[in-house]
Amino acid sequence: MSELRVTSLTKSFDGQPVLHGVDLSVEKGTLLALLGPSGSGKTTLLRVLCGFERADGGTVEIDGVRVAGPGVHVPSEARRIGYVPQEGALFPHLSVADNIVFGLPRAQRRARYRVDELLALVGLPAAYGERAPQALSGGQQQRVALARALAPSPSLVMLDEPFSSLDAALRIETREAVATALAATGATAVLVTHDQSEALSLGREVAVLWQGRLVQMDTPEAVYRRPVSRELASFVGDAVIVPGSVIPGDSTHVRCQFGTLPIACSIDAGAVDVMIRPEQIRITDDGEVHASVEKVVFYGHDASVMLRSDAGSHVLQIRVAGHSYPRVGERVALSVEGDVVVYPGI
Known part of the structure; x- marks a missing residue:
């Protein structure tokens, strides 16, 4: 060939x-x-x-x-x-x-x-x-x-x-x-x-x-x-995008409503948009962010969960295993797993 x-x-x-x-x-x-x-x-x-x-x-x-x-x-x-x-x-x-x-x-x-x-x-x-x-x-x-x-x-x-x-x-x-x-x-x-x-x-x-x-x-x-x-992040799969700021003197971490997170590629300090994939957001016992469950769509192997965050009242979409999804109205704590991607703030 x-x-x-x-x-x-x-x-x-x-x-x-x-x-x-x-x-x-x-x-x-x-x-x-x-x-x-x-x-x-x-x-x-x-x-x-x-x-x-x-x-x-x-x-x-x-x-x-x-x-x-x-x-x-x-x-x-x-x-x-x-x-x-x-x-x-x-x-x-x-x-x-x-x-x-x-x-x-x-x-x-x-x-x-x-x-x-x-x-x-x-x-x-x-x-x-x-x-x-x-x-x-x-x-x-x-x-x-x-x-x-x-x-x-x-x-x-x-x-x-x-x-x-x-x-x-x-x-x-x-x-x-x-x-x-x-x-x-x-x-x-x-x-x-x-x-x-x-x-x-x-x-x-x-x-x-x-x-x-x-x-x-x-x-x-x-x-x-x-x-x-x-735009590409939202096209190639689902994306949660929240505001954040790169820590001065530390171009490898960003501070946002989910706490301080590692960045996939370093960037100059300043205001940024933080892109997180829904499957990175975990429901945990000790997460820094709290939210209320507004909607659950069950797909069998997994479920899509819509949450309203206490931090800035952002609506978030996450994905969880189909056997362990939360119920509408439930309060949950959230954390982020893995590094994230950031884009210069608009």
């Missing part, structure tokens, strides 16, 4: 910029999750990488070969990219096997080249090759779409929100099968998604696109635990 290099990529539609100088690097064999809210430019970036759209500026290189740049636009069919769209887009008049070999040379189509192997790779029995796509579940159809994308041994695999139309249980099962298949082939892949849990659980690296700009690219843990902005 190949590596992908994107440099200063720009794209506009009708004079409206959509991509603003995007720089992106995906190493061989890596699954990169490209995360961003709707309208951030994710699909446009994917379409430019695939060659479906022509870049306005910048370059795209696949395994050292430039496929887009000044005076260069290699057509999509010549880029050797496997593409899995949102709905799978299988041909209903062809069998599963014929769908898988559709993009191969005629002799390989007739021989149904590697069909059994590819079905096994995506976790489906060989007998499914004779079925019509509409006889399969949505998750099975997405696996067939991946098998079709892998059939020509592409340089890269691009997945455009391939699990968005599936229900929750099927989505988890299907994405695990897809991740296993990609890992088994050593594929270099880019997964476009707006689902934070999907990006964090599947991507070896996560790149966050925000209003057409790549604002952070790092490991899933770093993107979640140390987001570069308040």
